[in-house]
Each structure stands twice: as C-alpha cells, then as structure tokens.
Amino acid sequence: MSTLTTAVAFEKYHGTGNEFLIVDATDPVPDRSAFATTHCDRSTGVGSDTDGQTGADGVLFLQLEDRFSPPRIIMTLVQPDGSVAPICGNGARCAAVWAMDRTDADSVMIDTQAGTRRATRVDDGIAVEMGEPTFAPDRLPLAGNRTEPLIEESVEGLTVTTVNTGVPQAVAFVDDIESVDIESAAPAVRHADVFPAGTNVTFAERTDSRREGVPRFRQRSYERGIEGETQACATGSVAIAAAASRIGLIESAAPVDISLPGGELRISATDRGELLLTGAVTHEFDGDLAAEGVDD
Numbered sequence: 345m346s347t348l349t350t351a352v353a354f355e356k357y358h359g360t361g362n363e364f365l366i367v368d369a370t371d372p373v374p375d376r377s378a379f380a381t382t383h384c385d386r387s388t389g390v391g392s393d394t395d396g397q398t399g400a401d402g403v404l405f406l407q408l409e410d411r412f413s414p415p416r417i418i419m420t421l422v423q424p425d426g427s428v429a430p431i432c433g434n435g436a437r438c439a440a441v442w443a444m445d446r447t448d449a450d451s452v453m454i455d456t457q458a459g460t461r462r463a464t465r466v467d468d469g470i471a472v473e474m475g476e477p478t479f480a481p482d483r484l485p486l487a488g489n490r491t492e493p494l495i496e497e498s499v500e501g502l503t504v505t506t507v508n509t510g511v512p513q514a515v516a517f518v519d520d521i522e523s524v525d526i527e528s529a530a531p532a533v534r535h536a537d538v539f540p541a542g543t544n545v546t547f548a549e550r551t552d553s554r555r556e557g558v559p560r561f562r563q564r565s566y567e568r569g570i571e572g573e574t575q576a577c578a579t580g581s582v583a584i585a586a587a588a589s590r591i592g593l594i595e596s597a598a599p600v601d602i603s604l605p606g607g608e609l610r611i612s613a614t615d616r617g618e619l620l621l622t623g624a625v626t627h628e629f630d631g632d633l634a635a636e637g638v639d640d
C-alpha cells in the first residue's frame with residue numbers, strides 16, 4: 345500500500361551538543377508526538393553525512409510573530425518520547441538564532457509553557473533570561489501535601505536537592521562525576537514517587553575555577569522525555585547554581601561556570617537579579633522530513 349506523505353522542512357541546530365530539529369509551527373504536522381518519536385530516534389531518525397549523528401533530542405516547533413518588536417516566538421518542544429517539555433534552555437538559544445536569522449533582530453521574546461524568556465545576541469553566543477528558580481514543593485511539583493522543599497534528602501539512595509528552573513531538576517553533588525554510572529543511578533530518581541510529574545536528574549562536581557572568583561562545576565544530566573543522558577541540559581545548569589547557593593556550597597547563584605560534555609555555559613545575573621544563561625549555538629544542516637512521522 346502506498347502512503348501519501350507531505351514533506352516538511354526542518355533545520356537542525358545544537359546548543360552545547362543538545363540537538364534539536366526546528367520546524368516552522370505553521371507547517372502542517374498532523375501528529376507532533378509521532379513526528380518527534382520517528383525523526384529523533386537515535387538509530388533510525390534523521391541522519392546526515394556531515395555531523396555523523398542520527399536523530400535528535402527533540403523537535404522545536406516555532407511560531408514566529410515578527411509584527412512585534414522585539415519579535416516573539418511561540419516555542420513548543422516535543423521530546424523523543426512524544427511528551428512536551430515546558431521549556432529548554434539550550435533549545436531556547438537555538439530558537440533565538442532561528443528567529444534572529446529571519447528578522448535581523450538581536451533580541452527576541454520566547455513564549456514557553458514555563459513563561460516568557462528574553463534572549464539576546466552577545467559576543468559569545470546567546471544569553472537567555474531563565475526566570476526565577478523555585479524550591480516550592482507545589483511548583484516542583486512534589487507528591488502529597490508536602491510543605492517543605494526537598495533539600496539534600498535521599499531519594500532512591502541518591503542525595504538530591506530539587507528545584508524547578510522551568511522544568512523539575514533533582515541535583516546531586518558528587519565528588520567524581522566521571523565515575524557516576526548515570527544509566528543505573530538516574531532512572532529510579534527520575535521516576536521516584538515523590539515526583540508526580542517525573543524529574544530531570546543532574547549531577548554536579550565542583551571543580552577548579554577558570555575565571556578568578558567564579559565557581560565552576562562539571563555537569564552531566566539524565567533527561568526526562570529522552571530517558572537518557574544528553575550532551576547538555578541548560579535548565580540543569582541553572583539548577584546547579586541555584587541548588588549550590590541554597591545549600592551554601594557557593595555564596596550566590598551567579599556568576600557560575602558550567603562545563604558539560606557538549607561544551608561550556610555561563611550563568612550570570614541581570615540588573616534585576618534574574619539568572620542569565622549564556623552559551624553557543626550551532627546550525628548543523630537542513631532538509632525535509634515526512635510530516636506524518638513515517639519513513640515510507
């Protein structure tokens with residue numbers, strides 16, 4: 345039986361190794377979950393001869409509203425398991441470059457399910473205002489009628505501090521991040537009963553500073569919706585800074601430098617005290633995909 349397929353244009357980007365297919369939200373994709381699951385698959389998804397990678401960490405459906413100044417983007421991130429993530433720090437930087445290339449603007453507003461974020465072009469990439477991290481149990485969310493934040497508590501044998509940086513993050517500070525067996529340690533925490541919406545799990549090791557007076561952490565993250573380790577998770581980087589400051593490891597959540605498998609991120613503070621996340625964006629390649637999320 346032959347299947348009629350509609351081609352949809354995509355552009356592949358990554359932010360510190362966190363890879364996304366960007367699709368214009370006005371293009372007709374009937375089932376976004378099926379589309380993301382098919383094309384993000386790491387063995388059978390979209391491939392390229394240039395970057396050697398198959399698949400992606402999610403699809404960013406972006407709707408550009410360029411009648412506003414600064415231009416706005418409505419961003420929906422559909423993950424490889426078909427779920428929608430409220431926000432993504434690395435994805436927001438990629439979305440910003442996609443919109444800036446179409447509008448000549450150096451600043452855009454990104455409307456996400458976790459709120460609106462401003463992104464600005466800076467010397468070393470894109471800086472995104474990441475909102476106010478919260479430890480509040482109802483915002484994380486945490487199960488039951490819990491009134492106390494979950495700070496340095498054991499969950500499934502791992503001591504974590506939980507914070508919502510637009511998405512839930514459970515942060516574990518460890519002495520040696522290389523020796524963490526993330527595929528064994530993270531899934532039980534990611535699915536623990538105390539997190540009714542699940543959580544991302546981020547590991548952090550304090551390490552030598554590269555800039556005087558700026559604390560630095562190495563990071564590895566296991567992401568909900570991908571159900572595996574990614575090269576970078578920027579909401580996890582913000583979570584490390586917020587959690588480290590909350591438990592007194594560092595004086596303040598900014599400035600902080602973060603080294604990830606996929607590159608470097610910097611956290612600074614805006615004049616208004618909001619955390620600002622800065623990092624690079626790479627446009628990898630473009631192509632067409634079956635809108636129906638089927639390969640044949």
Ligand SMILES: N[C@H](CCC[C@H](N)C(=O)O)C(=O)O
Pocket residue numbers: 362428429430431432433434435511512544567568569570574576577578579580
């Ligand atoms: N990679 C993203 C976070 C995605 C979060 C998502 N995995 C979820 O909460 O379900 C980042 O750079 O911030």
